[in-house]
Amino acid sequence: AQRVTQPEKLLSVFKGAPVELKCNYSYSGSPELFWYVQYSRQRLQLLLRHISRESIKGFTADLNKGETSFHLKKPFAQEEDSAMYYCAPEGTGANSKLTFGKGITLSVRP
Amino acid sequence: DTGVSQDPRHKITKRGQNVTFRCDPISEHNRLYWYRQTLGQGPEFLTYFQNEAQLEKSRLLSDRFSAERPKGSFSTLEIQRTEQGDSAMYLCASSSTPRSGPYGYTFGSGTRLTVV
Numbered sequence: 130a131q132r133v134t135q136p137e138k139l140l141s142v143f144k145g146a147p148v149e150l151k152c153n154y155s156y157s158g159s160p161e162l163f164w165y166v167q168y169s170r171q172r173l174q175l176l177l178r179h180i181s182r183e184s185i186k187g188f189t190a191d192l193n194k195g196e197t198s199f200h201l202k203k204p205f206a207q208e209e210d211s212a213m214y215y216c217a218p219e220g221t222g223a224n225s226k227l228t229f230g231k232g233i234t235l236s237v238r239p
Numbered sequence: 240d241t242g243v244s245q246d247p248r249h250k251i252t253k254r255g256q257n258v259t260f261r262c263d264p265i266s267e268h269n270r271l272y273w274y275r276q277t278l279g280q281g282p283e284f285l286t287y288f289q290n291e292a293q294l295e296k297s298r299l300l301s302d303r304f305s306a307e308r309p310k311g312s313f314s315t316l317e318i319q320r321t322e323q324g325d326s327a328m329y330l331c332a333s334s335s336t337p338r339s340g341p342y343g344y345t346f347g348s349g350t351r352l353t354v355v
Binding site for chain 2: 135138163165172173174175178215217226227228229230231232
């Protein structure tokens with residue numbers, strides 16, 4: 130069965146501290162991996178996708194196929210990073226849709 | 240239009256009434272998805288269309304739920320005989336290819352349903 134796990138519900142850090150938001154997945158085939166972000170009172174938006182290998186707003190995510198993980202990292206958190214973050218694999222073929230984790234709230238304190 | 244539009248933004252209805260939501264995707268996107276999100280949870284998949292064909296329906300989608308995309312453009316999601324458990328945010332998203340195109344899925348702002 131397809132499953133995505135974000136083990137923590139809340140991460141609270143001080144500005145300038147490193148951040149790692151964890152995501153583990155269990156999927157058949159080779160899913161594509163995404164991170165979506167939702168800032169307060171805004172719609173869900175794409176933060177980054179594995180295939181593009183970009184760094185967006187200082188965030189990066191490394192796909193570890195052996196551990197089936199796709200953790201999101203940022204070396205120095207900013208207050209404007211405070212938001213809800215969702216890991217979302219996309220399956221292939223008949224499972225070609227995003228499946229979201231429960232999400233993690235990142236709170237960056239000044 | 241540069242985004243996904245959903246209407247209405249909020250809907251309050253009495254238990255047992257029928258409600259219908261509309262989603263207008265990005266015009267060049269051929270795939271349209273419906274998700275439901277409750278407090279403290281990530282979005283849960285309900286159904287998706289490629290053009291006018293409904294390709295998958297989640298087990299979450301009971302017989303009271305029906306979705307259409309008659310001309311492959313906008314979509315409607317109808318809930319019949321609403322129950323309090325239907326209270327949630329209903330999200331619509333669209334994408335351009337089966338592997339989401341260069342920008343992934345684009346989400347609307349959602350319709351918040353409250354059943355009283």
